[in-house]
Amino acid sequence: IIRATHTGKDTNLAHIISLVEAAQMRKAPAQKLADMVAGYFSYGVIAASILTFIFWYFFGTHVWQDITHNATMKMVDTFSHHQSPLGISSPKIVSQYSGLILSLKLAIAVMVVACPCALGLATPTAILVGTAMGAEMGLLIKGGDVLEKVHHLSAVVFDKTGTLTTGKPTVTDCLPITSAETLGPTALLKLAAAVEVGTSHPLATAIQTAAKEKELTLPCATEFKTIPGLGISAIVDGSLVLLGKWEWLQERGITIPKVAEEQAVLLAKSGKTVVGVAMDDSFIGIIAVRDILRKDAQHTVAKLQNMGLRVVLLSGDRQEAANVIGKKIGLDVEDIIAGVPAIEKAITIKKLQQSYTVAMIGDGINDAPALSQADIGITLKSGTDIAMETAEIILMSDRLTDVVSSIQLSRATFNKIRQNIFWAFAYNILSIPLAAGILLPITGFSLSPTGAAGLMAFSSVSVVTNSLFLRRFNKT
The missing domain is CATH 3.40.1110.10 (Calcium-transporting ATPase, cytoplasmic domain N)
Structure with a gap:
């Protein structure tokens, strides 16, 4: 006999899918910055295109007449077998208006090559791959902004009962x-x-x-x-x-x-x-x-400390009992904060935030205010509904070591975002002068609009490909 406890949109799978979809729609601050830059960048591209035309039409074609003529004659060959609608030979027209045609060609190449597609794709592609990878690993990360905050973490705070311990006393x-x-x-x-x-x-x-x-x-x-x-x-x-x-x-x-x-x-x-x-x-x-300490608690704490993070135990239990657990997982006395009532846990987190970027890991109703106060709230699947709603990362497999995996994946994803944004800016810094004809007086080379379109497409493909490399992420 099979009994269905939930159907349709009420199932755990549907809930997971909705969380992942919502996460992929949330923008990281880096993406908001990239979007804003892309908006202003479009005006800059138009201005650069106009300035390119003005420079070559009024100055460049007169200073480097031989180069201009040679560059134009290459275009003549393209039209040598075609007649204009008026029956005038296309090569004659091209030769007569060589300065205008070259200036237009370079201006159009600048406008095409500087399309901010790569910049717009830099962040969302990495977030899509990162959150999808997290879902496959049982890590529900609720947005790109979460990834960026995790990247800056400097302290991790653990609740004791039900988090570091099994929760079955x-x-x-x-x-x-x-x-x-x-x-x-x-x-x-x-x-x-x-x-x-x-x-x-x-x-x-x-x-x-x-x-x-x-x-x-x-x-x-x-x-x-x-x-x-x-x-x-x-x-x-x-x-x-x-x-x-x-x-x-x-x-x-x-x-x-x-x-x-x-x-x-x-x-x-x-x-x-x-x-x-x-x-x-x-x-x-x-x-x-x-309550029994989780088998992976000591290993998890050691991993986090090796990553350069301060690990803190925050408990409402007596100091003596918290010290026993803290020593078992390798914490110093100053990193064991005990005797803190539920209503004061959020205040303790706020004090830590004066010096650290803090992640809070908890699972109970009592932990919800602290999860909300922390820069990043992390909860286990076994946690209460309110804890899962408040937290920004949910560990669906209920393994404490997934705290390490979630931080590593977030850091890897944000590193991809930074790589993509760097490549998008570097591409434009290099390609715009090339399209504007910076090499034309020296080598006689100029980028055609079709070549500029190919280069622009390559930049977008390279950004997407770099994001897909994130699928090779292996948790350690």
């Missing part, structure tokens, strides 16, 4: 901290699981999974309230139960016992995330959760 400790003898580890877990029914955060999923594995019957919970990045509360059997960070519980008037603080530090130093549990006005226990 498990409960390791359930420690009641209360004088009430009736509250044991099982009762504490039941209360916590009942409250966590109201959210889909990875930590909540871990607590609910632990309760299911123990086949616990959960009490009824109502009036759920979630504070993103801080905690959650609900009414369970008439009592207000709160789960969350120490700071949030203290803001709610909960006093944290010294023994609980000591225990939390020990758990955090072993790399575990600590969740405090309170009922009414009393702190009643601790639940510790451990």
